[in-house]
Amino acid sequence: MKLIIAIIRVEKLEAVQQALADSDVYLMTVSDVRGCGRQRGFTEVYRAQQHVVRLLPKLKLEIAVNDAFVEPAIEAIVRAARTGETGATGDGKIFVLPMDDCIQIRTGETGNVAIGP
Amino acid sequence: MIRKRWIGSLAALGVVVGISAGSASAADACSAPKLDTGDTAWMLTSTALVLMMTVPGLALFYGGLVRSKNVLSTLMHSFFCAGLISVTWVLFGYSLAFGPDKGGGLIGSLQFAGLKGILGTANPLAPTIPAMLFVAYQATFAIITPALISGTFAERMRFPAFALFMLLWSTLIYTPLCHWVWGGGWIATRVGALDFAGGTVVHISSGISALVTALYLGKRFGHGHEPMPPHNLPFTVIGASLLWVGWFGFNAGSALGSNELASTAFVNTNTAAAAAGLGWLFAEWRRAGRPTLLGAASGAVAGLVGITPAAGFVTPLAAIIIGVIAGVVCYWACSLVKPRFGYDDALDVVGVHMVGGTIGALLTGVFATAAVNAAIPALTVTNLTGGLLYGHPALLGKQLVAVVATYVFCGLGTLVLLVTVNAVCKLRASQEEEIVGMDLSQHSERAYELGLGESLAFLRVREPRSASVPPVLGGRFTVAMENVEPAKISDHWRNLCQDHGVPPTPEFKLVYSQFAVLRGARFRFRGGDREEIRRSLERLFKNASPMARAVIENEDAAYEVQAWGPERSTLLPA
Numbered sequence: 041m042k043l044i045i046a047i048i049r050v051e052k053l054e055a056v057q058q059a060l061a062d063s064d065v066y067l068m069t070v071s072d073v074r075g076c077g078r079q080r081g082f083t084e085v086y087r088a089q090q091h092v093v094r095l096l097p098k099l100k101l102e103i104a105v106n107d108a109f110v111e112p113a114i115e116a117i118v119r120a121a122r123t124g125e126t127g128a129t130g131d132g133k134i135f136v137l138p139m140d141d142c143i144q145i146r147t148g149e150t151g152n153v154a155i156g157p
Numbered sequence: 158m159i160r161k162r163w164i165g166s167l168a169a170l171g172v173v174v175g176i177s178a179g180s181a182s183a184a185d186a187c188s189a190p191k192l193d194t195g196d197t198a199w200m201l202t203s204t205a206l207v208l209m210m211t212v213p214g215l216a217l218f219y220g221g222l223v224r225s226k227n228v229l230s231t232l233m234h235s236f237f238c239a240g241l242i243s244v245t246w247v248l249f250g251y252s253l254a255f256g257p258d259k260g261g262g263l264i265g266s267l268q269f270a271g272l273k274g275i276l277g278t279a280n281p282l283a284p285t286i287p288a289m290l291f292v293a294y295q296a297t298f299a300i301i302t303p304a305l306i307s308g309t310f311a312e313r314m315r316f317p318a319f320a321l322f323m324l325l326w327s328t329l330i331y332t333p334l335c336h337w338v339w340g341g342g343w344i345a346t347r348v349g350a351l352d353f354a355g356g357t358v359v360h361i362s363s364g365i366s367a368l369v370t371a372l373y374l375g376k377r378f379g380h381g382h383e384p385m386p387p388h389n390l391p392f393t394v395i396g397a398s399l400l401w402v403g404w405f406g407f408n409a410g411s412a413l414g415s416n417e418l419a420s421t422a423f424v425n426t427n428t429a430a431a432a433a434g435l436g437w438l439f440a441e442w443r444r445a446g447r448p449t450l451l452g453a454a455s456g457a458v459a460g461l462v463g464i465t466p467a468a469g470f471v472t473p474l475a476a477i478i479i480g481v482i483a484g485v486v487c488y489w490a491c492s493l494v495k496p497r498f499g500y501d502d503a504l505d506v507v508g509v510h511m512v513g514g515t516i517g518a519l520l521t522g523v524f525a526t527a528a529v530n531a532a533i534p535a536l537t538v539t540n541l542t543g544g545l546l547y548g549h550p551a552l553l554g555k556q557l558v559a560v561v562a563t564y565v566f567c568g569l570g571t572l573v574l575l576v577t578v579n580a581v582c583k584l585r586a587s588q589e590e591e592i593v594g595m596d597l598s599q600h601s602e603r604a605y606e607l608g609l610g611e612s613l614a615f616l617r618v619r620e621p622r623s624a625s626v627p628p629v630l631g632g633r634f635t636v637a638m639e640n641v642e643p644a645k646i647s648d649h650w651r652n653l654c655q656d657h658g659v660p661p662t663p664e665f666k667l668v669y670s671q672f673a674v675l676r677g678a679r680f681r682f683r684g685g686d687r688e689e690i691r692r693s694l695e696r697l698f699k700n701a702s703p704m705a706r707a708v709i710e711n712e713d714a715a716y717e718v719q720a721w722g723p724e725r726s727t728l729l730p731a
Binding site: 084085086087088089090091092093111114115118119125126127128129 | 384386387441444445447449451452455488491492493496505633654656661665666669670672673674681683
C-alpha cells in the first residue's frame with residue numbers, strides 16, 4: 041500500500057481526475073494549497089500598489105492505492121498534469137509514501153481490501 | 158413651452174436666495190403647490206436611482222476591495238446606513254436640514270420633525286413635486302454620504318462604535334452642512350457658492366471626515382508589510398457601474414425637474430465619468446506600465462465625484478476637462494500622495510472623494526456659465542454670470558470659501574465625534590479581531606465557504622472492481638541507458654526537459670509523449686512504439702555520451718515487484 045501525494049496546477053484537476061479514472065483510480069482527497077517551487081510568482085497591481093505573489097495556488101491530491109496501482113496512477117497524473125508537449129516549470133510534484141495500514145470506517149475492514157477502487 | 162418650464166424651474170432653484178434667513182417659513186412659501194406629473198415621475202425615478210448607489214452600488218464597490226474575511230462587514234456599513242438614516246431622516250434629519258432656518262443660517266428647526274405638516278405641500282426648492290418626494294430624494298443623499306466614509310475605516314472598526322458614529326455624524330455634521338448649502342443656510346444665502354448636486358455636502362464632507370478617521374484610527378494590522386489585495390474585483394466593477402448609472406439620479410435629479418437642465422446634467426455626468434475613467438487608465442498605463450480595470454472603474458467614480466457640483470452649471474466640453482483632471486489627479490492622490498504620507502485610507506475615500514470633490518468644486522468656479530444655467534446670477538448672490546473662464550474670478554473665491562468651510566467644519570467635527578464615541582465605546586477592533594476578520598469577529602458570519610464543491614462531481618464511473626487487480630493498460634515497458642555515467646543521465650535529461658526557447662526536437666517529442674518516470678538509468682514508458690522510442694532516446698543521449706546505448710527491458714512483472722516492493726524502496730529519493 042502506498043500513499044500518493046500529488047501537487048498539481050489548479051487548472052489540471054479535471055484532466056488528472058479523468059486520467060486517473062481511466063486507470064481505474066477513483067478515490068482521492070483534494071485540497072486547495074499554496075506553495076512555492078522553482079516557478080516564480082507574479083506581480084499584481086491594485087491602485088498602483090504592487091503586490092508580489094510568491095506563494096502560488098496549487099491543488100493537492102492524496103490517493104491511497106494498492107501496490108499494483110502505483111504505477112498506473114503515477115502515469116495518469118504525469119500524463120495529464122504536464123503542460124503542453126514539453127512540460128513546464130510549475131507542473132508540480134508527486135510524492136509516493138509507504139502506508140502502514142488502511143481502515144474502512146464503515147465496515148472495519150483493514151489492509152488492501154479497505155483501500156477500495 | 159419647454160423653455161418656459163425650464164426657466165420656471167430655474168427660478169425655483171433661485172428661490173433659495175429669496176428667503177432671507179428666518180423671514181418666511183418654508184411651509185408658508187408654498188401653501189398652494191402646482192405639481193407637475195412629469196417632474197414628479199422623474200424625481201421618483203431619481204430617488205430610486207440614488208438609493209441604488211448606496212445599496213447595492215457602493216456596498217459592492219467597497220465590498221469587492223476588501224479581503225474576503227471582511228466583505229460582509231463592509232457590505233453591512235452601507236446597508237446599515239441605509240437603514241439607520243432612512244429612519245432618522247423621517248424623525249428629525251429632514252427637519253434639521255430643510256426646516257425653517259434657525260440661528261442665522263446654521264441649522265433648520267424641528268418644525269417638520271416626524272414629517273409633520275409635509276403632506277399637501279411642496280418645498281420651495283422644488284415647487285413642482287410633492288414635499289414628501291423631496292424628503293425621500295434628500296434622504297438618499299443623507300444615506301450615501303456617511304456610507305462613503307465607511308471605506309476609510311473598513312477592515313478595522315468595531316460595529317457598535319460604527320453605528321454610534323454614523324448616527325452622530327449624520328445628525329451633527331451632515332444635516333447642518335446640508336442646511337448651509339441647500340436648505341437656505343449661510344453658504345447659499347451669504348456666500349453664494351455653487352454646488353449643483355453635492356460636491357461639498359456629500360463628497361468633500363465625507364472625504365475630509367475619512368481622512369480624519371483614518372488618521373485617528375491608525376493603520377490596519379500588517380498594513381505596509383503584508384499585501385491586502387482586493388478579494389473580488391468583479392464586485393467592485395459591478396458596484397462602480399451601478400454608481401455610474403445611479404449618478405444620473407444624483408446629478409440629473411438635482412435639477413429637481415424633468416427638463417433641459419436635467420438633460421444637460423445627465424450628459425455632463427456621463428461625459429465626465431467616461432473622461433475620468435480614461436484619464437485614470439492612461440495615467441496608470443503611463444506610470445505603472447499596465448492599464449487596469451480597477452483603475453478604469455476608480456477613475457469613472459472620481460469623474461462622477463468631480464462633475465457633481467458642476468453638472469448643472471457647465472458645458473459638456475468643460476465636463477470632459479473636469480473629468481480628465483479628476484481622473485488623473487485622483488490617480489496621483491491614491492498612488493503617490495497616500496503612500497508618501499502613509500495614512501491607511503483603506504479604500505481611497507480621501508483620494509477619490511476629498512480630492513475629486515475639491516477639484517469639482519473649484520473647477521465649477523472656473524467653468525460655470527449662465528448660458529447653461531440661467532439661475533447662476535441669482536444663486537451667486539452677487540449676480541455673477543459665470544466663473545473664472547467667463548471673467549468672474551470672484552466665483553472661484555466663493556467656491557474656495559465653501560470648500561474651506563466644509564474642510565474645517567467636517568474635519569474638526571469628525572475629530573470631536575471620534576473622541577466622543579471612543580470614550581463611550583471602543584472604536585478600533587483588537588488585533589485578534591482584525592486577524593480573524595470583521596465578518597466573524599463582529600457579525601459571526603462568513604461570506605464564503607471555500608471548497609472545490611461541484612467541480613469534483615464529473616467523473617466517468619465504471620463497474621466496481623477489486624482494489625488489488627490493476628487494469629491492463631497499453632504496452633508498458635522500460636528502456637535502460639547503458640554506457641552513460643548514472644549521474645550524467647539525470648543531468649542530461651533535465652537539460653533536455655528545459656525550455657530552451659526553441660521547439661523541441663521530434664525525437665524528444667516522441668519520447669516525452671510516452672514517458673512516465675525516470676528511475677536511475679531506467680526510463681519507464683506507458684506505451685508507444687518500443688523500437689522507435691528506444692532509437693530516439695539513444696539519439697538524444699548521443700550528445701552527452703557518444704557510446705550511449707538504449708536497451709529495452711521487457712520484464713514488466715519483474716519491474717513492478719522490484720519497483721514497489723520493500724527491497725527497492727531505498728531507490729526512492731529521500
